Amino acid sequence: MIVQRREAWTGRVFLVLLMVATIVPFVSLFVTALHQSGTYPAGLEWPSKPHWENFLTAFTAAHMGELLGSSVLIVLGVVPVSLLLATMAGFxxxxxxxxxxxxxxxxxxxxxxxxxxxxxxxxxxxxxxMGLLNTRWAIILPLIGLFMPFGVFWMRAHFVTMPGDVSEAAQIDGANTWQQFWRIHVPLAMPAISSLAILLFLWTWNQFLLAIVLVDDPTQRTMAGALGAFQGQWGTDIPLLCAGSLLVLTPTYVIFLIFQRRFVSALLQGSLKG
Known part of the structure; x- marks a missing residue:
């Protein structure tokens, strides 16, 4: 009993330390972004007069509106195709x-x-x-190929646990392989598919290396890739740089907070099946 309590308290302490180590950098970014533009804040000192306008200035200076549209187009080009191909190959x-x-x-x-x-x-x-350099296709097509190994591995882990009796019963009812896939297995695989969609969205949205190497125009990149150009312009203005970084990261936080239950349920489902 004493050992179990000790293990429980050790686990809680570890989780608290991990949570602090995760949250403190983002708190530091937020506090720094509220300081006056052009200053060099020290530590986690809260400014006497928060400069909320830094976020609007960073949004305008980095052309976040155009970057948001570009990132959405890239995500729409990568995630649905990757999900379809990975699900079919995993099946x-x-x-x-x-x-x-x-x-x-x-x-x-x-x-x-x-x-x-x-x-x-x-x-x-x-x-x-291929003549695709400096276009969004230079990011979309490579990402689809690069996501395939993990996507197929993820979906196979689900389909390999599906009992063969399900397909055999569908065959008796006259369903062919294509009908079995779409009408039976895809609905049953929605937790795995949705969690994979979240991961692909996060990885695509935060793609940096391919964006800065294959696309010169910052407005054709992802938001994370365009942050490199913003850093080159405002690298000496720490508050504006922190504000821009937070604006880039905000969509990923929102998506994960909205779908975190579905993502966790898919992970637990996989652990229970395994």
Whole structure:
């Protein structure tokens, strides 16, 4: 009993320390963003007169309206296609008894070990030869391919736990493989699909490296990628830089807070099935 209480208190202390270590940097950003533009704040000192107008100044200076539209277009180009392809491939290698599914799955697993930083140079020349450099397609198409290994791995983990009796019953009722996929397995996989959609959204929205390497125009990048241009212009103005960073991060906070229950439920569902 004493050991259990000690373990419980140790876990709570660890969670509190982890929460503090996570929240303090964002609090520091917020407090710094409220100082007068052009100053160099020290620590977590709350300003005597908060300058809320810094957020409006950063929004205008960084052309956040155009960046928001660009990021939405990139997300709409990446996330739905990636979800569709990953779900279909995960269903094929995880549930269907297709020939060669193990080598195919191992190839996707191998893709998880490949850091895309190592392929950025050949990717640049390939995108240039395709005539897509400095366009949003230079971000959308590579991201779809780069997300496939994880997406297929994620969806296979769901479909591999689905009992074969479900498909056999559908076959008896006259449903072909395509009908089984859309009418039975996709609705049952919605927790896994929705949680994968959240992850893909966050990764796409916060994409930085591909945006700054493959696109020169900041208004054609993601919001995170355009932050590099904003930093080059306002790098010496710490309060405005912090305000711009918070504006870029805000959509990801909102999305995660709205869908956190669905995301956690999908993770718990996977742990219970496993």
């Amino acid at each position: 094929a290698v995880g549930h269907l008894k297709m020939a060669g599914r193990r080598p195919v799955f191992l190839m996707f697993v191998l893709g998880l070990t490949l850091p895309y930083e190592s392929i950025i140079t050949p990717l640049y020349y390939q995108i240039r030869d």
